[in-house]
Amino acid sequence: xxxxxxxxxxxxxxxxxxxxxxxxxxxxxxxxxxxxxxxxxxxxxxxxxxxxxxxxxxxxxxxxxxxxxxxxxxxxxxxxxxxxxxxxxxxxxxxxxxxxxxxxxxxxxxxxxxxxxxxxxxxxxxxxxxxxxxxxxxxxxxxxxxxxxxxxxxxxxxxxxxxxxxxxxxxxxxxxxxxxxxxxxxxxxxxxxxxxxxxxxxxxxxxxxxxxxxxxxxxxxxxxxxxxxxxxxxxxxxxxx
Amino acid sequence: xxxxxxxxxxxxxxxxxxxxxxxxxxxxxxxxxxxxxxxxxxxxxxxxxxxxxxxxxxxxxxxxxxxxxxxxxxxxxxxxxxxxxxxxxxxxxxxxxxxxxxxxxxxxxxxxxxxxxxxxxxxxxxxxxxxxxxxxxxxxxxxxxxxxxxxxxxxxxxxxxxxxxxxxxxxxxxxxxxxxxxxxxxxxxxxxxxxxxxxxxxxxxxxxxxxxxxxxxxxxxxxxxxxxxxxxxxxxxxxxxxxxxxxxxxxxxxxxxxxxxxxxxxxxxxxxxxxxxxxxxxxxxxxxxxxxxxxxxxxxxxxxxx
Numbered sequence: 112x113x114x115x116x117x118x119x120x121x122x123x124x125x126x127x128x129x130x131x132x133x134x135x136x137x138x139x140x141x142x143x144x145x146x147x148x149x150x151x152x153x154x155x156x157x158x159x160x161x162x163x164x165x166x167x168x169x170x171x172x173x174x175x176x177x178x179x180x181x182x183x184x185x186x187x188x189x190x191x192x193x194x195x196x197x198x199x200x201x202x203x204x205x206x207x208x209x210x211x212x213x214x215x216x217x218x219x220x221x222x223x224x225x226x227x228x229x230x231x232x233x234x235x236x237x238x239x240x241x242x243x244x245x246x247x248x249x250x251x252x253x254x255x256x257x258x259x260x261x262x263x264x265x266x267x268x269x270x271x272x273x274x275x276x277x278x279x280x281x282x283x284x285x286x287x288x289x290x291x292x293x294x295x296x297x298x299x300x301x302x303x304x305x306x307x308x309x310x311x312x313x314x315x316x317x318x319x320x321x322x323x324x325x326x327x328x329x330x331x332x333x334x335x336x337x338x339x340x341x342x343x344x345x346x347x348x349x350x351x352x
Numbered sequence: 353x354x355x356x357x358x359x360x361x362x363x364x365x366x367x368x369x370x371x372x373x374x375x376x377x378x379x380x381x382x383x384x385x386x387x388x389x390x391x392x393x394x395x396x397x398x399x400x401x402x403x404x405x406x407x408x409x410x411x412x413x414x415x416x417x418x419x420x421x422x423x424x425x426x427x428x429x430x431x432x433x434x435x436x437x438x439x440x441x442x443x444x445x446x447x448x449x450x451x452x453x454x455x456x457x458x459x460x461x462x463x464x465x466x467x468x469x470x471x472x473x474x475x476x477x478x479x480x481x482x483x484x485x486x487x488x489x490x491x492x493x494x495x496x497x498x499x500x501x502x503x504x505x506x507x508x509x510x511x512x513x514x515x516x517x518x519x520x521x522x523x524x525x526x527x528x529x530x531x532x533x534x535x536x537x538x539x540x541x542x543x544x545x546x547x548x549x550x551x552x553x554x555x556x557x558x559x560x561x562x563x564x565x566x567x568x569x570x571x572x573x574x575x576x577x578x579x580x581x582x583x584x585x586x587x588x589x590x591x592x593x594x595x596x597x598x599x600x601x602x603x604x605x606x607x608x609x610x611x612x613x614x615x616x617x618x619x620x621x622x623x624x625x626x627x628x629x630x631x632x633x634x635x636x637x638x639x640x641x642x643x644x645x646x647x648x649x650x651x652x653x654x655x656x657x658x
Contacts, residue, residue, distance in 0.1 A: 162544060185546035200541035202534050213534055217546035219527045263545075 203249025214266030370512025373609025375590030394587025400568025438561020598648020
């Protein structure tokens, strides 16, 4: 499979504190990769580095064959990167429609027709979201908001979706629904990098997984292997899920 | 019963309210994108009036057609001039302190306000005195069942209503409006969507300041006299109107502008010697709003999603 994203020796600081200590990670075309780890392991920092919200002190970020280490988020999104941020980060007083359109922001100068087609596709995937287009995003339930967040990412026509804790704060039944959606997106051929504390859920869909601990990747393997390895489960994945 | 006198007052409210609204919209836009109360905005309003005065003195407008062209030239030049000044203020004064505590930006805006006001007083010819504002209008009056509307008022009312409608379109239907709203709600999330936050903030300052400039020209045409310190009172009024509508809420600011004008006209009409007190009333309203309804009359506490 063709390589889509590669992190090479990423080191980042928060003030004097070294957060990431030389991360090596890759995601291939069409692949779903999970990035697991406990609190403060560096998962969110990794995501922010990939998206371009943080510039690493050392190392390189290669996306879609281009070195984007110093590129602005807009340039990376234009290359096919789209975030589903932690806590969703919708625009609560804006309509669901406007929230979805914000996902297509970097393509705003392209044909409006193309964007309308994408909107139709997202609505077909999430009919519930389609019924609420004129409602303010803040009035939606948590599950509906998560669907809007995923829909917004799809509006970017992404090659790789960065999902940051998609199950956080959702009832178990909604977590199941979200992962159903993740499988659906996977079947469409879009790659995903999923950061999760809910390891069992993420591993059930991931092709491969990395485990992050104190800013270093400690384990890397196929999703199913990690799920079945009792020792790893106890040591790193906790009781979550 | 709506007597002729009251109908007349409504015309006055629509005229003055339009100006307040245009200034208030700027305050609310700046607050939305930067969380800033920009006290220099009153001076941008003042500069709009002075820019139009320069145009009027430069061009000749003896004929009727010349008069229309003159009005157009005054508005266009003042609008662009103030837009550029506002954008420059953002770049030079606010951007460097954007990450500093809010108070720093507030004081910066007061500093810019002083600089602009004193610069006009010092360097504009005879700038320390009230200057006559030449109006191309002949002060033609239209009488409708005893209600008197001057041609100036018709233009001002129509222009402010059209601008508010245009603003609605800009904010709701365009990418720049959408990205401004996104930044106002969650600047980092907007960045994650690929919004160039610096550019959108600059555009917001251009738009808000340009509207302030329009209001400045209107003020000159209506009162036929302008002064270097006219921005101060207007800043308080525009800010009060924005607070009435809820800072950050553009439609609230539009409503707040007309409401404040209504209050002023009411006190002048109902209270003996009321015109002496109308500016006091504005301060009173501002204080009461800030104490009892700081998020405006339309909204409860803003909703946040986790």
